[in-house]
Amino acid sequence: MSRTLAFADREIFWPPADELIEAAERIRARLGEWPRGEALWRICLTPPDAPGAGDLIVAAVDESGAAPARSAWLAAGAGVIETSAEGACLVLGEARYPLSGTLAEDWxxxxxxxxxxxFAPHDALVLAMAWRDGDETRGDDAWPDQLDRFPRVGALPPAPTQRFADCPSRLGLYAVVPSAEWVERVAALGVRTIQLRVKDAPAARLADEIAKSVEAGQRHGARVFINDHWREAIAAGAYGVHLGQEDLDTAELGAIASAGLRLGLSTHGYYEMLRALHYAPSYLAFGAVFPTATKTVASAPQGLARLARYARVIGPKVPLVAIGGITRDTLAAVLDTGVGSAAVVSAVTGAPDPAEAVAALERIFADR
Structure with missing residues (x-):
């Protein structure tokens, strides 16, 4: 059912602009039912007298490449969206989110x-730049889903000249485990995609855990990814490496690619998706889908609706792994979004009977 007057109860533009509000109502009515975010943003077409948190001030950059008075606005807690002929750049505090692409009239x-x-401002800006005038006439759900219309993240280093090795388009059940003993255990149960996630281990123990995990994977015919520790993974001849967004600034991606390892990258939204795709990884992980106690993540749980739209955009481009709080009870719904793999942690390692848990999870994959 179409939603009307979504913005009747609050100020979304400053100064108020009837034509913009009407256009926003038309677009919002075609995006489906979404819970309103906790942060209520106001888009400022001109700087308010007293900018503050919750304001996004739109400003064209001057000839020097800077928006006038940006420092003062940021100091007051506002965000700034700098626009230019090349695209737009969101500045929030110390963070910058540069995007190159076109801006539609209705952006x-x-x-x-x-x-x-x-959606967080950086992800909302990505979607707004993927929007084209008239998209709201496409039907009840006009969500942007054509990757070639999305902007590109600017100021990124070149991707490795050698592409990362491919992995299967559907990785199936993906067990994330804390030790080589667990790698051996789940590989023996038939799990064919496994990630070793070891934290805060001494160097000697870490190298031993990785070497034993890689050996167990090779013996059982399992694909073993190593979380974070890419140097040790290369040395041990692992199948692949899984990295977080923060690792992209420090890891030698060219060395990983040259060694023939696959690369999986974590993402938590559209901006990180675009940043990760720049490097042409072997797969992308999206999460956390549901609340999880196994790992601290900066973003709130994403939910199935976001996962489905995410899969619609990148599914044809790169394998997608859903991760975060997935259980036996929720796995079927996760797979119904179109992803080809789901990573689980406590659903296996915290189960009273891991063998029975693996069998039950694999049956759900087999039914799809």
């Missing part, structure tokens, strides 16, 4: 709509 109305859907 501000689209931005307001995606913010209302609960």
């Amino acid at each position: 501000l109305a689209a931005l307001a709509s995606f913010l209302d859907c609960g």
Whole structure:
């Protein structure tokens, strides 16, 4: 059912702009039902007298490449969206999110709509730049889903000249485990995609855990990814490496690719998706889908609706692994979104009977 007057109860533009509000209402009505985010953003077309948290001030960059008075606005707690002929750059505190691409006439109305859907400003800006005028006429769900229309993340180093090795398009059940003993255990149960995630281990123990895990994977015909520790993974001849977004600034991606290892990258939204795709990884992980106590993540749980739209955009481009809080009870719904793999942690390692848990999870994959 179409939603109307989504913005009747609050100020979304400053100064108020009837045409923009009407356009935002039309777009928002075609995006589906989404819970409103906790942060209520106001898009400022001109700087307010007293900018503050919750304000996103839109400003064209001057000839020097800087928006006028940006420092003062940021100091007051506002965000700034700098626009230019090349695209737009969101500045929030110390963080910068540069995006190159085109801005449709309705991009501000689209931005307001995606913010209302609960997306963080950097992800909402990505979606607004993927919007094209008239998209709201496409049907009840006009969500951007054509990757070639999305912007590109700017200021990134070149991707490795050698591409990362491919992995299967559907990785199936993906067990994330804390030790080589667990790698051996789940590989013997038939799990064919496994990640070793060891934290805070002494160097000698870490190298031994990785070597034993790789050997167990090779013996059982399992694909073993090593979380974070890419140097040790290369030395041990692992199948692949899994890295977080923060690791992209420090890991030698070229060395990983040259060694023939696959690369999986964590993502938590559209901006990180675009940043990760720049490096042409072997797969992308998206999460956390549900609340999880096994790992601290900066973003709130994403949910199935976001996962489905994410899969729609990148599913044809790169294998997608859903991760975060997935259990036997939720796995079927996760797979129904279109992803080809789901990573589980406590659903296996915390189960009273891991063998029975693996068998039950594999049956759900087999039914799809």
